[in-house]
Amino acid sequence: EAQVTQNPRYLITVTGKKLTVTCSQNMNHEYMSWYRQDPGLGLRQIYYSMNVEVTDKGDVPEGYKVSRKEKRNFPLILESPSPNQTSLYFCASSWSGNKNTEAFFGQGTRLTVV
Amino acid sequence: GDSVTQMEGPVTLSEEAFLTINCTYTATGYPSLFWYVQYPGEGLQLLLKATKADDKGSNKGFEATYRKETTSFHLEKGSVQVSDSAVYFCALTYGRALTFGSGTRLQVQP
Numbered sequence: 001e002a003q004v005t006q007n008p009r010y011l012i013t014v015t016g017k018k019l020t021v022t023c024s025q026n027m028n029h030e031y032m033s034w035y036r037q038d039p040g041l042g043l044r045q046i047y048y049s050m051n052v053e054v055t056d057k058g059d060v061p062e063g064y065k066v067s068r069k070e071k072r073n074f075p076l077i078l079e080s081p082s083p084n085q086t087s088l089y090f091c092a093s094s095w096s097g098n099k100n101t102e103a104f105f106g107q108g109t110r111l112t113v114v
Numbered sequence: 115g116d117s118v119t120q121m122e123g124p125v126t127l128s129e130e131a132f133l134t135i136n137c138t139y140t141a142t143g144y145p146s147l148f149w150y151v152q153y154p155g156e157g158l159q160l161l162l163k164a165t166k167a168d169d170k171g172s173n174k175g176f177e178a179t180y181r182k183e184t185t186s187f188h189l190e191k192g193s194v195q196v197s198d199s200a201v202y203f204c205a206l207t208y209g210r211a212l213t214f215g216s217g218t219r220l221q222v223q224p
Contacts, residue, residue, distance in 0.1 A: 105159070
């Protein structure tokens with residue numbers, strides 16, 4: 001089954017404790033990205049990757065890091081989480097960065113930073 | 115910059131009622147337009163899309179037409195079902211990133 005898999009689904013952590021949210025896709029997609037969803041704001045892009053070893057900032061990159069060492073994986077790293085990073089996070093992938101291409105989303109990771 | 119504005123929810127309808135969710139956008143170029151749906155506890159799924167002016171996207175009884183003159187992409191369905199209860203997001207893209215509206219929650223009562 002074609003899918004984007006995120007782990008964990010739920011995470012509660014303390015301020016300053018480094019964490020990684022994993023994302024993996026099995027569709028051989030070139031393009032991957034991370035979004036955060038906050039009430040009243042919709043989804044906003046954090047980082048994206050056009051291909052292996054090619055990453056760039058989205059609209060809200062502060063406090064986040066990513067890497068793309070393999071085509072299928074695109075982990076999101078929070079080196080020193082803060083309470084304002086409490087949010088619902090989605091990983092997405094698509095064949096390319098073409099504007100007509102459908103994005104496939106993971107089920108989301110609900111992160112709480114206390 | 116580009117932006118998407120959706121009507122505030124929640125929208126509460128009875129089963130078989132007609133649905134309209136308004137979406138307007140501001141764009142400097144010629145984006146593609148999408149409607150995504152988010153069912154409880156799940157990620158977003160593509161509902162329909164339109165890639166140029168006057169295109170009509172349709173899927174599962176839902177329709178939306180890309181109106182450049184009114185910068186709108188309103189979502190419509192003739193007869194909603196309880197299973198349509200979800201959050202609906204309008205979005206635009208030039209390719210790098212999707213710009214989303216804030217989402218509209220639809221509740222359909224039996």
